[in-house]
Amino acid sequence: MKMKKSMPDVIISIVVLIFLGTLFVQVPAIPEISRGFPLGLLIIATVMTLYLLIRNLLRLKNEEAVESKVLEQAKTIVPYCLMIIAYIWLMDKLGYIISTVVFMIVSLLFLRLKNKILMIILAVALTCLLYFVFTNFLGVVLPRGKWINIAF
Amino acid sequence: MADILLGFTNVLQPMNILICLGGLFVGVLFGALPGFSATMAVAIFVPFTYVMEPGAALLLLSALYCGGVFGGSIPAVLVGIPGTPASAPTALEGKALVRKGEAGRALHHVTLSSVFGGALSAVALLICAPLLAQIAKMVGQPEQMMVAVFGLSVVIMLSEDNLFKGVMVAIISLVLATFGQDPVQGFPRFTYGFKELIGGFSVVPVLIGLFSLPEVFKMLEDPHGKMTETGTVGSMKLPLKEIFGNLINGIRSAVIGICIGIIPAAGPDIAAFMAYNEAKKASKHPEKFGSGAVEGIVASEAGNNGATGGSLIPLLTLGIPGSAPAAIFLGAMIIHGIRPGPTLFSQHASVVYTMIIGFILINLLMYIVGMIYCKFGSLILYIPKSILATTIVVLAVVGTYATSKSIFDVWVMFGAGLLGYLMQRNNFPTSPVALALLLGTNMEQSLARTLTMYEGRMLDLFSRPLFTALTLFTVFSFVYPLIKMKLRKNKKAKEAAELKEQ
Structure with a gap:
């Protein structure tokens, strides 16, 4: 099976974004006093994951598929x-x-x-x-x- | 001086030596079994000490504690499962050495550096306890917060090859650490409706999964024919040059362990990661870390065992139990009519010095006990991979169940294992997960309390000398590896350009 090198990172980024999305949905139910720390981390994590996704999507265009044993x-x-x-x-x-x-x-x-x-x-x-x-x-x-x- | 000599006399009684040896044998076994810890070993044996003399009781508990911290490193090297979280950095290097057929060398280093770190911490307990107690007194919530942030700087060194992914993993893991009741208000967060998640993720199941199952899955990547292969132990002999070459590393790591040990809520696990981090920073060959660097094993082991004596300093001198084992020690001491605190060394000098001198002897005896365990334990490598893989799965499942008697935690362990395998396959470092889960709760709690204490006057935090010192260390710890990496990259680029010109 052939696969581009950045493809796993793209898939992982999407899965992580979905996971972080499920956490964002739960944030409004948390009282404001308990929300600050996790919310701050969630925002940083989302920005970083988005960056990883975009970076790998851009790389994907220029890559050739290589043989994978997956x-x-x-x-x-x-x-x-x-x-x-x-x-x-x-x-x-x-x-x-x-x-x-x-x-x-x-x-x-x-x-x-x-x-x-x-x-x-x-x-x-x-x-x-x-x-x-x-x-x-x-x-x-x-x-x-x-x-x-x-x-x- | 007379009290110290009395301590020596008490410790060297045959019965007390036997108690130390027995405690060590049992403690190492507890540490080596996944899901069990040094704390559990100490806790289980407290009732047995009711009928013993106070000195002998404390010797037994000390032996169990030291043996438990050391024992976790044996499976960490042999099968890649850290028996306790404190052995996680050892697993990183130990596994690589086992793959190279140098398990004997790795195990001997583990034993030797554990003995060294533990013995040095015992000497610190004997000589520097009053001075270190003054430092312990200065530790408040702001300092605890900075220790947690300082601990996170280890991520940078652990993920040097892929810094962005390492930091990203650490941040996501910190998010995972916020699952369950928030440490200040107690409100349950991100539970997805599972009552089992109200308490958050337990660190031990995650670590067992993260470090054990990926090894099994990697074995399965091989064609079926290779499953009958066995490993080799290799020689256990260590050249003197290699031992003395790691002396500075051992001393530095043990000192880190002692200092981390005296800080409340920061125990052998954080000490091991920090010592490993500093060893990598100081190493002439940091690129070898992760692929079987002996320096990493020495640092991790001297660090985690160094914390054993350190963690007892605030207890003995101030009466403050800074860690779970120290709290159990406190209970045992009270049962025997001994109240730790500033007057302890004058009112119960005989018992205290018996314990402290015993701590030195225990750490020296640990070499004999440790080598026996390593010798027999290493036979595991002669087992065919098919049997080893099956046994690892069963041990991981049973060990995880034993920590909390919960099948839910076993599912968490399996999930962490699968995640760890996928992460390793795609060059995401797994160690930041362990570090973030260990530090996350403490960080949030101390941050919230610091913000409450210093609301609107954050600059006043720098009037605390220890906080200021820790902040400077933290900044240095974040910046130094980045500069070092940049310089190394520039050097490589320069060399490559020169080669091209030639």
């Missing part, structure tokens, strides 16, 4: 991100133990660890070790599932 890398990174999202979501539903064992096995499969026995032993052992250290030694109650609850 799509190729996204094929690995995007599914892995989805796996992490599923892991965090499942942790709330199935609890720490089940979700972590499942995530570790799926992650190791995805990353092509060949030894399947090691994979299962590792997933179970690390999950239990962390559970023991955090729960028994450090006194942290790890998430218990809303749907299923396995805890020792």
Whole structure:
């Protein structure tokens, strides 16, 4: 895939401007006494982002597109991100133990660890070790599932 | 003098040495686990000290504190996850050295400079406490505000390669730091309707995400075949020339740490960034920072450990706890019938000098404990990347959850990680995010209070000697790197022109 060098900065600037816009919308609801500091920062941030956008838009005209590996890398990174999202979501539903064992096995499969026995032993052992250290030694109650609850 | 000798005698009792070693082993573990901190280590163990002698109790808490501050640097080097915010600058350089196969060298420098910074701060605690207490007395809201602004000047050095983007990231991060209740009136701002955002963003989840997940995503950029690769630790031996070559850097950083430590609300994390910044300014090769500069590691570690002793100075001499660990120390001391303040050194000399001399011993013992942890911890590099990446994700998630028992913070950590990766890919420096989040709230609070105190007579601020000195430092800190950068650019352009002529 070919892409111009300044294109990512243009996209980032637009996303940041939208984000800053959502903050500007909330400013009138803030009492005047609490508004000054964030508003000042918001204005500076917006001016700087606009400058970055305009500078890169101007550069974009004179640039030639170069080969980029973004799509190729996204094929690995995007599914892995989805796996992490599923892991965090499942942790709330199935609890720490089940979700972590499942995530570790799926992650190791995805990353092509060949030894399947090691994979299962590792997933179970690390999950239990962390559970023991955090729960028994450090006194942290790890998430218990809303749907299923396995805890020792 | 007799009190100091009595302190020595108490500390050198076998039981007290064992307490120091035990405290260090546990403290380092707390620091090394993402989501745990030195403060938590001290807090958890306060109930255990109820049954102990006051001197031994304070030794245990001191060992936990020093070990906790040091421990955060081990994962910062090995996997790029700073166990505590104070290790964030170490992670910048440590990761680069690990990539070069020099993890052993990095870890030895981490241990040595931590010991050096900590020991120097303990000596300062022993010798200069009364003098430094006078400085601590001069610190008010205006000075705290200037310290925060001074801290932000670090952004300029951290983003030297891309100054505009660095400053922009810092400003946007300062906006993020204003999320949640405003520090003066308590009005919730920018919460998007999430009750979890009323308290604002917690710094630790953001830092865990920002420094750990991008490493995982970078591993995933490689073709799948490389996921079975392992790293190398390299030799832990350090040439004497390299150690002594960093002596001035270590002393300067430890002094910065001590001075930052005595300022209320500015702890090891800010000290580490500031010491790193000053080391980069003073370095003959500032361009090497960010790509595995040992000077950066030495500065960061001597700085953050230097703050450990410094943070106890206002507590012991004035009875003012300037940081969270100092507040816990205060609680523990009161439980044992010791009230810190100006009369402490005369009324409870034995206990206080046991603690201060113990602080020196603890920092020296930290070398042994630290090297043991580093030796075993470095084995992590022999783990294939597929297993390492999976483990980092699990540790980051569990560590973040442990800080606040909130799944929302885990989502924040994931968001910060993704953002950090996108920023790194597009040459946006990530360190200003950490710095702005650490300083933002304090800056706004002290600014608001200063404006209230000096409404309409801002020039009167310069009648405060420390404020004036800090303002001058801040101006210098903002301007000097810019001039240095400009001169370097001119020199490069001149050299290029000469080459062309030839």
